[in-house]
Amino acid sequence: MDLYAERGFDGTTVAEIAARAGLTERTFFRYFADKREVLFWGAGALQNLVVEGIAQASPETTPLNAVTGALEATEPVFEERRQFARQRQTLIAAHAELQEREVMKLASLASAIAAALRGRGVGEPAASLTAEMGVAVFRIAFERWIDDARRRDLREHIRAALAELKAVAAAAVTGSSTPRARKASRPK
Amino acid sequence: MDLYAERGFDGTTVAEIAARAGLTERTFFRYFADKREVLFWGAGALQNLVVEGIAQASPETTPLNAVTGALEATEPVFEERRQFARQRQTLIAAHAELQEREVMKLASLASAIAAALRGRGVGEPAASLTAEMGVAVFRIAFERWIDDARRRDLREHIRAALAELKAVAAAAVTGSSTPRARKASRPK
DNA sequence: CGACCCCATGTCAGCCGCTGACATGCCAGG
DNA sequence: CCTGGCATGTCAGCGGCTGACATGGGGTCG
Numbered sequence: 001m002d003l004y005a006e007r008g009f010d011g012t013t014v015a016e017i018a019a020r021a022g023l024t025e026r027t028f029f030r031y032f033a034d035k036r037e038v039l040f041w042g043a044g045a046l047q048n049l050v051v052e053g054i055a056q057a058s059p060e061t062t063p064l065n066a067v068t069g070a071l072e073a074t075e076p077v078f079e080e081r082r083q084f085a086r087q088r089q090t091l092i093a094a095h096a097e098l099q100e101r102e103v104m105k106l107a108s109l110a111s112a113i114a115a116a117l118r119g120r121g122v123g124e125p126a127a128s129l130t131a132e133m134g135v136a137v138f139r140i141a142f143e144r145w146i147d148d149a150r151r152r153d154l155r156e157h158i159r160a161a162l163a164e165l166k167a168v169a170a171a172a173v174t175g176s177s178t179p180r181a182r183k184a185s186r187p188k
Numbered sequence: 189m190d191l192y193a194e195r196g197f198d199g200t201t202v203a204e205i206a207a208r209a210g211l212t213e214r215t216f217f218r219y220f221a222d223k224r225e226v227l228f229w230g231a232g233a234l235q236n237l238v239v240e241g242i243a244q245a246s247p248e249t250t251p252l253n254a255v256t257g258a259l260e261a262t263e264p265v266f267e268e269r270r271q272f273a274r275q276r277q278t279l280i281a282a283h284a285e286l287q288e289r290e291v292m293k294l295a296s297l298a299s300a301i302a303a304a305l306r307g308r309g310v311g312e313p314a315a316s317l318t319a320e321m322g323v324a325v326f327r328i329a330f331e332r333w334i335d336d337a338r339r340r341d342l343r344e345h346i347r348a349a350l351a352e353l354k355a356v357a358a359a360a361v362t363g364s365s366t367p368r369a370r371k372a373s374r375p376k
Numbered sequence: 377c378g379a380c381c382c383c384a385t386g387t388c389a390g391c392c393g394c395t396g397a398c399a400t401g402c403c404a405g406g
Numbered sequence: 407c408c409t410g411g412c413a414t415g416t417c418a419g420c421g422g423c424t425g426a427c428a429t430g431g432g433g434t435c436g
Contacts, residue, residue, distance in 0.1 A: 013392065024415055029394065064360035100288040103295045107287070125328055125352045132324035133357065140316055164313045169321070169357035172252035202422065212386055217423065380435085387428075393421090400415075406408090 001087065004039075009095045036101045039088060043105045047112050049074055054116040063122050067113055067134035068162050071141075072155045078145075079154070086146050110135045137161040189275065192227075197283045224289045227276065231293045235300050237262055242304040251310050255301055255322035256350050259329075260343045266333075267342070274334050298323045325349040 003012045003020060014035055018028040032038045053070025078085060092098040113131035122130065141157035191200045191208060202223055206216040220226045241258025266273060280286040301319035310318065329345035
């Protein structure tokens, strides 16, 4: 992170990273598949956490709610790390190659969630769609949590985003052409 | 495509691609940012199509319906290209690097859609969430269209996926813990 | 009609990411 | 004390990707 911050992502060579860590370039590549991966350490663990959360949800829980519930449960992982998350996001936002990786991790999360839902008996187009919605909610919530001046909880942001999503979907149900569309979504 | 099919993606060198096209490696890189990009030719055009579609939708149309409507309108682009699309998907499915790029294109599409929605006055968390839902629907629909033995229209698949999504979201609204959850989603 | 310019392409050299093959050294268990 | 395994290092090399400069062909303008 230090190096990436100092000289930018492109400006940093793997040899330098390795050196600063007191290692060889070769060793770096034994731990990380590539230069980007080092910024996504722990994504796998997070994914497992979510998957387990879904598996353990009470069987009466609705699929989408099970997903967002499990996502809320990751909150302790991020608390305390807001500052770090912020730095990381800015770095990623500045480099397409990093966005690719980020978005890929989210896709992988979505597919793991879909699998977990199937494990609960949810059928197929539904499982994937639900997973996708859950991830969308999380992504938005995370973004807003990162730069929320009022420092509200990640969970609150997740709940808010979820509510918004439900509203949008519901609006689309009633009218294929009703002017009642936009209603929630207060800015800022 | 031929080369990638013959010797795999990794096994193909840019020099070879360029040669087969009667060009220099250097020239290849003047047209494509990298080795992967050549498989995503036209993604930009598609994105524009969708954005325009949204902008032109009647103002009474609900956001989500405007999005899926615009997506349906891309159907002519894909018709006739099913075989090609299939090959492409298998190739992508086999290589993580290609999935990254694919998923990135979808993310970019989502963010363009969100912008288009904002242009219609949709507020912010709603715009992004709607865009994300639209892309999710499209992704699923596309997948199913590609290997639909009954050769149904892309539009049909989009409509089906959209219906399913609405059902899932609606189910989650009524009960935070109602056992009524799963209901749609017939397999196969 | 020739001078000129622009743009597409080619040439060349070089950096750096990433990999395979092999060597070395430390630590644990018998 | 030997031995086998595992983490790390060394080395050489491929190939993606880039910057700088050269070349040529087609169109424009004086």
